[in-house]
Amino acid sequence: MGAVPSRAAAALDALAAMPGIWRGFGRLRPDAEPTGNAQLDAALAGGWPAGALSQVVGSETGLGFSLLLPLLARMTQAGRPAALVAPPYIPYAPALRDAGVALEHLLWITPKDRLDALWATEQMLRSGLFGTVALWSPPLDASVERRLQLAAETGRSVGIVSHAHAGPANSVAAVRLQVSAAPDGLQVEVLRCRGARPGAQLRYPLPRAA
Amino acid sequence: MLWLCIHLPALPLEALAPPPDSCVAVAEPEGARRRLVAVSAAAAARGVQAGIDVPAALGLAPDLRLLPRNPQAEGQALETVACWAYELGAPVTLAAAAASVWVEIRRSLRLFGGWAALRRQVQRQSGALAYTVQYGVAPTLAAAALLARADAGLARPLTRRGEIHAGVANWPLQRLPLPRDVLAVLHGSGLRRIGQVLALPRDALGRRFGAQVPLLLERLLGRAAEPWESYQPPAVYRRSLELPGGVQSTEALLFPLRKMIGELVLYLRARDVAVQRFNLVMVDARRGATALEIGLLAPSRDAARLWLLVRERLEKVALPAPALELRLEAERFESAPMPQGDLFGTARHGEQLAELQERLAARLGAGAVRRLAATADHRPEQAWSTQGPAAGAPQPPRPLWLLPQVKPIPMPRLLGPPERIESGWWDGRHQARDYHLAQDAAGRKLWVYRELGSSQWHLHGLWE
Incomplete structure (x- = not known):
């Protein structure tokens, strides 16, 4: 009597573990990369989705970079390279190092124009060699976004696109976060998340608060 | 000795690398006339053949x-083919007049483990050659060349000197590498087969045609020593290719370039080295030369990898005028990387990563693909670099973003105590600044400073 349900449960678990199976809200995705913040993990059904594109919409240029720090630190420490493409300012090495990022596995890509930035991002996402690739760019066309989404899917990478303004509403990104400045860190709102309910709001602390 | 002769019947044409499917022929003056020495496949399809003279050829294909x-x-x-032949054996020798390269294979035959294996090796390797080739195998250079010109192939080698006479005796006289007039006289005397010529007394032949003719026959049979010089790949690689008529689009350069890259790789393999840096020069009539320096992260001799890099670079190049000549030059070589796989494939992974970085750098420019490093310096501008050691004493928290240019701002809302950063008097970039965590009207956390003794605030970084 006891063996049958447990076998059935194992079969169900195996089924649920398949990436293509949608399991409703409130469950963790098997391909999620933890964000390093329990509240954010909960809001994103486990973390940043691997093999997909996530959008970080900041209220100001470059705002929201700190959300990526734990992900960058974990990936680079594990020897999986990460890349920052066309960031608006200089990613400051001492702060990155202090946050635990293994700088030897981090590439800083500064293309001359937008086209090169998109090309480089696509190449790196598709290669499957990078754990995560973060691009700073004006909002993307739906067709460009789909290309990057496809590239991330092919390479099983975490693709992150940061904009200073909200892009078109028909985005294909799996996750979309709105980030603004708050007195003690960042105010984060989940505008969309595949596999989780949107609308969650949370405070994200300052990195190693001064 | 056992020589494998590699003969290039279409050398005069293929050396010029004309675009595929073009109707071209190479002509050479002979007396007052000009005769075709090689024709392209497209020209041959119109009835144009090597050996006919120019007016006749133009009559067939205007x-x-x-x-x-x-x-x-x-x-x-020929040098390229000689490099290629190095992978089959050594020594290698070549003769431009015969459009042939020879490689000694008696020892390799043992190494490869017999004829079948050697044939497979030749077959596998021949894909790397952009030339039409014919093979012949014999114990003397002359006999091997005779067989190669007749396209005898590898299936019917003559392996002992004693076999040469019987092997070629029944062949038509015209196949002997003798001057045209000598052949005409022999033919006029009623001789038709090589065997009939070999049967003639040598001293009589010498009196009639000079000492060269009997000597050539003796060498063919292996009864007289053949002079040859071992070919060594030169220490510096320089190849050029003329582009008749000029080429404006970089796309049209891809075909000849691909061939040149393939040849560079053959050279690298022959010398058992790899290349990390090489130059591609496109020479035009007006402005001189467009030079591209192609750099790799690690030495390589992988044709696909080199080719991908060159193509990526070329996509970004606009030629100022039609290119008349392509040059490929490499002066420094590294020892060849050992192909090695470890249990978890991390070596392969690192190689792929290096390859991807090279492609990025080729297209975006070398300065656009960097690694960050933190350096042990208190001054914020000196505390980061794109190379160098990552060590350093612990410092107070630092912002995530650094502004490329410091920006003067009105006094912001300060959030914390100052951090005095004073350093650098020893290298002339003296700094004495008070840094603060601050906040702007929108609530954004700023990293600001004021020079000691000044009231002007500057924005230097952002925290999130």
Whole structure:
């Protein structure tokens, strides 16, 4: 009597573990990369989705970079390279190092124009060699976004696109976060998340608060 | 000795690398006339053959493009084939006049484990050659060349000197590498087969045609020593390719370039080295040369990898004027990387990563693909670099973003105590600044400073 349900449960678990199976809200995705913040993990059904594109919409240029720090630190420490493409300012090495990022596995890509930035991002996402690739760019066309989404899917990478303004509403990104400045860190709102309910709001602390 | 002769019947044409499917022929003056020495497949399809003279050829195909012979290009092509042959055995020798390369294979035969294995090896390798080749195997250079010109192949080698006579006796007289007039006289005397000539007394032949003719026959049979010089790949690699008529679009350069990259790789393999840096020069009539320096992260001799890099670079190049000549030059070589796989494939992974970084750098520019490093310096501008050691004493928290240019701002809302950063008097970049965590009207956390003794605030970084 006891063996049958447990076998059935194992079969169900195996089924649920398949990436293509949608399991409703409130469950963790098997391909999620933890964000390093329990509240954010909960809001994103486990973390940043691997093999997909996530959008970080900041209220100001470059705002929201700190959300990526734990992900960058974990990936680079594990020897999986990460890349920052066309960031608006200089990613400051001492702060990155202090946050635990293994700088030897981090590439800083500064293309001359937008086209090169998109090309480089696509190449790196598709290669499957990078754990995560973060691009700073004006909002993307739906067709460009789909290309990057496809590239991330092919390479099983975490693709992150940061904009200073909200892009078109028909985005294909799996996750979309709105980030603004708050007195003690960042105010984060989940505008969309595949596999989780949107609308969650949370405070994200300052990195190693001064 | 057992020589494998590699003969290039279409060398005069293929050395010039004309675009595929073009109707071209290479012509050479002979007395007052000009005769075709090689024709392209497209020209051959119109009935144009090597050996006919130019007016006759133009009668058959009025749009036929005629190119003069280029001995330098033919020499380079033969050197490439010689490099290729190095993978089959050694020594290697070549003769431009015979459009042939020879490689000694008696020892390799043992190494490869017999004829079948050697044939497979030749077959596998021949894909790397951009030339039409014919093979012949015999114990003397002359006999091997005779067999190669007749396209005897590898299936029927003559392996002992004693076999040569019987092997070629029944062949037509015209196949002997003798001057045309000598052949005409022999033919006029009623001789038709090589065997009939070999049967003639040597001293009589010598009196009639000079000492060269009997000597050649003795060498053919292995009864007289053959002079040859071992070919060594030169220490510096320089190849050039003329582009008749000029080429404006970089796309049209891809075909000849691919061939040149393939040849560079053959050279690298022959010398058992790899290349990390090489130059591609496109020479035009007006403005001189467009030079591209192609750099790799690690030495390589992988044709696909080198080719991908060159193509990526070329996509970004607009030629100021039609290119008349392509040059590929490499002066420094590294020892060849050992192909090694470890249990978890991390070596392969690192290689792929290096390859991807090279492609990024090729297209975006070398300065656009960097690694960050933190350096042990208190001054914020000196505390980061794109290379160098990552060590350093612990410092107070630092912002995530650094502004490339410091920006003067009105006094912001300060959030914390100052951090005095004073350093650098020893290298002339003295700094004495008070840094603060601050906040702007929108609530954004700023990293600001004021020079000691000044009231002007500057924005230097952002925290999130």
